[in-house]
Amino acid sequence: MKLVDAPIAVIDSGIGGLTVARAIHAAMPHEQIVYFGDTARLPYGAKSPTTIAGFVRQILHWLRPMRCKHVVLGCNTATALALPIIRAEFSGLSISGVIDPGAKAAIVAAGALETPSIGVIATEATIKSRAYEKAIGRRRHHARVLLKATPLLVPMIEEGRSADDPLVALALRQYLHPLIERKIDVLILGCTHYPLIKPAIQRILPTGTAVIDSAEMCAQDVEHRLTRLHLLRPMIKTQAHWLSPVVTDDAERFQTLASRFLGEPVPTPHCVSVDELYTESDLSLRQYVKSA
Numbered sequence: 338m339k340l341v342d343a344p345i346a347v348i349d350s351g352i353g354g355l356t357v358a359r360a361i362h363a364a365m366p367h368e369q370i371v372y373f374g375d376t377a378r379l380p381y382g383a384k385s386p387t388t389i390a391g392f393v394r395q396i397l398h399w400l401r402p403m404r405c406k407h408v409v410l411g412c413n414t415a416t417a418l419a420l421p422i423i424r425a426e427f428s429g430l431s432i433s434g435v436i437d438p439g440a441k442a443a444i445v446a447a448g449a450l451e452t453p454s455i456g457v458i459a460t461e462a463t464i465k466s467r468a469y470e471k472a473i474g475r476r477r478h479h480a481r482v483l484l485k486a487t488p489l490l491v492p493m494i495e496e497g498r499s500a501d502d503p504l505v506a507l508a509l510r511q512y513l514h515p516l517i518e519r520k521i522d523v524l525i526l527g528c529t530h531y532p533l534i535k536p537a538i539q540r541i542l543p544t545g546t547a548v549i550d551s552a553e554m555c556a557q558d559v560e561h562r563l564t565r566l567h568l569l570r571p572m573i574k575t576q577a578h579w580l581s582p583v584v585t586d587d588a589e590r591f592q593t594l595a596s597r598f599l600g601e602p603v604p605t606p607h608c609v610s611v612d613e614l615y616t617e618s619d620l621s622l623r624q625y626v627k628s629a
Contacts (some may be wrong), residue, residue: 338404341568344369344581345559346405348396350379351495352591353530354411355598357435360556361409362579365563367570370580371403377586377611380491382460382528386418389462393419395614397427406568409559410434413528413551414460417468433562435529438554440472443523446547447480454481456516459527461486469527483519487512487528494530497594500537509534513541523547529555533598582606585614 347358351374358372373396375381381389393415397408408430410416410423416434424432447453457469464486473480489508498505516524524546526532532550539548563569580603584591588606595603 340404340406341570342369343404343406344371345563346371346373346400346403346408347411348373348375348393348408348415349410349412349529350375350381350415351491351530352376352594352598353491353494353528353533354409355595356529356532356550356552357409357411357555358580359599360550360552361559364556364560365569366579367572368579369570369577371400371405372580372582373400374582374584374591374606376584376591379495380460381412381414382462382488382491384414384462386422386462386466389415390419390422393423394426397423397430399609399614405430407431407433407559407563409555411529411552411555413468414462417463417466431562431566433555433558435551435555436468436472436527438558439525439527439549439551440469441476442549442554443473443525443547444477444480446523446549447477450522452479452481453477453523454483454519454521456483456485456519456521456524457527458485458487458490458512458516458524458531460491461488463527469525483516483521485512485516490534491528491530494533497597500534505534506537506541509537509541513538517541517543521546523549525549526551578604580604584608585611 345368347354347370358370375392378392410420413435416436420434443455455473464484470482473482493505529552532552584606588608591606592603
């Protein structure tokens with residue numbers, strides 16, 4: 338297979354990264370996407386950097402035979418805590434995350450404001466990493482960044498609750514109130530699950546508050562990268578379903594939720610056991626040591 342025809346891989350702990358896959362498909366409809374949802378070990382948001390990097394490492398070893406032309410960590414937590422480690426270990430692989438594109442878009446949305454207030458809602462691990470604060474600070478020294486951990490949102494979304502669910506609205510009001518009081522100009526949805534409840538977020542925020550969807554910004558970033566490398570897949574008349582899902586647990590539930598979130602039927606996911614991931618990673622490590 339030529340590299341230009343190879344798939345793009347999107348990695349997430351569950352279903353949230355489907356917003357990234359959906360955005361990539363909207364921007365580049367002729368690309369094939371392998372979506373790996375680590376559903377047996379979700380959520381990533383409360384786990385340590387070492388643990389998350391280990392999970393991503395195992396998944397990348399398993400994906401190697403597919404020769405993916407680009408890999409997206411479609412999870413803010415994994416991007417914040419594991420991306421530098423993974424890039425160093427897989428130096429020959431094109432890998433990107435979701436934080437830098439979202440930070441850049443927030444700065445653009447802030448426009449000419451002298452000291453814009455940029456709010457970030459995300460998992461506890463992403464907030465503790467201060468990755469968004471650092472990414473914004475590298476580009477806009479005088480921005481005020483307000484961080485808010487929102488740990489209840491991912492489990493709610495993972496269990497299928499929508500933007501119209503009263504419990505989602507209640508949690509959002511509690512989480513967003515401190516940011517609204519401090520008059521934020523921009524809000525970054527610092528978790529790829531959150532675009533699924535974006536309408537509820539917009540209903541609560543004051544009119545005029547810019548909302549940055551990190552999934553959409555990530556898709557634009559991937560398109561720019563592949564364009565620059567001349568790796569965009571050419572237009573074809575027919576192709577198999579654009580998404581090839583892989584999960585580590587509960588394939589049936591994932592398929593049901595994924596079909597609802599994407600608004601179209603999703604192929605039956607291939608299920609990989611966590612034990613298989615450990616075995617594959619260990620085998621790759623032994624091969625690497627042997628060849629060194």
